[in-house]
Amino acid sequence: MDMLTLSHVSKSFGSKKIIDDLSFTVPEHCVYGFIGQNGAGKTTTMKMILGLLQTDSGTIKVNGETVRYGQNRTNRYMGYLPDVPEFYGYMTPSEYLRLCGEITGMSSAGIRKKSDELLHLVGLDKENKRIHGFSRGMKQRLGIAQALLNEPKLLICDEPTSALDPLGRKEILDILLSVKDHTTVVFSTHILSDVERICDEIALLHNGRTALKGTLEEIKSRRKGNGFDIEFYTPQDADAFAASMSGSERISAVRLFFPGKDEKDMTHAMKILADNALCVQKVEMREATLENLFMEVIGI
Numbered sequence: 001m002d003m004l005t006l007s008h009v010s011k012s013f014g015s016k017k018i019i020d021d022l023s024f025t026v027p028e029h030c031v032y033g034f035i036g037q038n039g040a041g042k043t044t045t046m047k048m049i050l051g052l053l054q055t056d057s058g059t060i061k062v063n064g065e066t067v068r069y070g071q072n073r074t075n076r077y078m079g080y081l082p083d084v085p086e087f088y089g090y091m092t093p094s095e096y097l098r099l100c101g102e103i104t105g106m107s108s109a110g111i112r113k114k115s116d117e118l119l120h121l122v123g124l125d126k127e128n129k130r131i132h133g134f135s136r137g138m139k140q141r142l143g144i145a146q147a148l149l150n151e152p153k154l155l156i157c158d159e160p161t162s163a164l165d166p167l168g169r170k171e172i173l174d175i176l177l178s179v180k181d182h183t184t185v186v187f188s189t190h191i192l193s194d195v196e197r198i199c200d201e202i203a204l205l206h207n208g209r210t211a212l213k214g215t216l217e218e219i220k221s222r223r224k225g226n227g228f229d230i231e232f233y234t235p236q237d238a239d240a241f242a243a244s245m246s247g248s249e250r251i252s253a254v255r256l257f258f259p260g261k262d263e264k265d266m267t268h269a270m271k272i273l274a275d276n277a278l279c280v281q282k283v284e285m286r287e288a289t290l291e292n293l294f295m296e297v298i299g300i
């Protein structure tokens, strides 16, 4: 089942079109990476999903129900972690979660059970100090606990790792990965290594639309054939090979790169190697990385 569907969604601010006929679908129990440069429209899209911002056209469905601007029916399915979560700094984490649970009408026993479970999940169960003394990473972890308090089917996180160091990022990514059996996760980011680490599927937002979408494997395999590298033992063998097969770039004295060549060209290369008795250390197809696909799409 699909947990979130955007169909032909558009949004302008004044005369500036930010989201332009955007469509994508997030299956249940998936960690979905919503990627885009600064200002691409990630937060705008998330606010429309949460019904906090009106779409100009198109439809958004969460758990099969249509999102309506200004109404909160579909929000019972969602938990939200904004890019900069705000807390009452004088409270401890458990006091803060109790307040959030009371506001949403949870029972006292329910709040206690759930907040103990969530504070353990995010590694803050032994933390009794007040939130104003928390690091950014601790605040993000508390933000995730708060967003999960009402057991949402869909967790929306706006750049949860952007301001964190590698350890803090890893902690957040591990938490997001650990909840996906119960909760579908959509998180926006421009940190591509985070996406490669935990996402099942991605959408790359560019010029208001998805420039790439699907599983990482699908996307990378569609763009295979970036070329291959051949590494020799001696510069003389590299020279001899470059003279026999055109189109090489010299990477080092013993290494050649053949841009844009595919598996068929590689078979041809093997024949040249055998015919000339050239000895190679390594022959390798270059896989598309998310980083070079991103650069290619945005035209850098």
Ligand SMILES: Nc1ncnc2c1ncn2[C@@H]1O[C@H](COP(=O)(O)OP(=O)(O)OP(=O)(O)O)[C@@H](O)[C@H]1O
Binding pocket: 013, 018, 036, 037, 038, 039, 040, 041, 042, 043, 044, 045
């Ligand atoms: N309320 C608003 N009024 C006018 N313009 C807006 C408004 N909200 C966002 N924008 C503009 O829309 C564009 C997209 O902004 P948005 O915050 O959605 O991007 P983003 O992808 O989340 O960026 P970042 O990674 O920097 O957070 C930006 O040019 C921004 O200035």
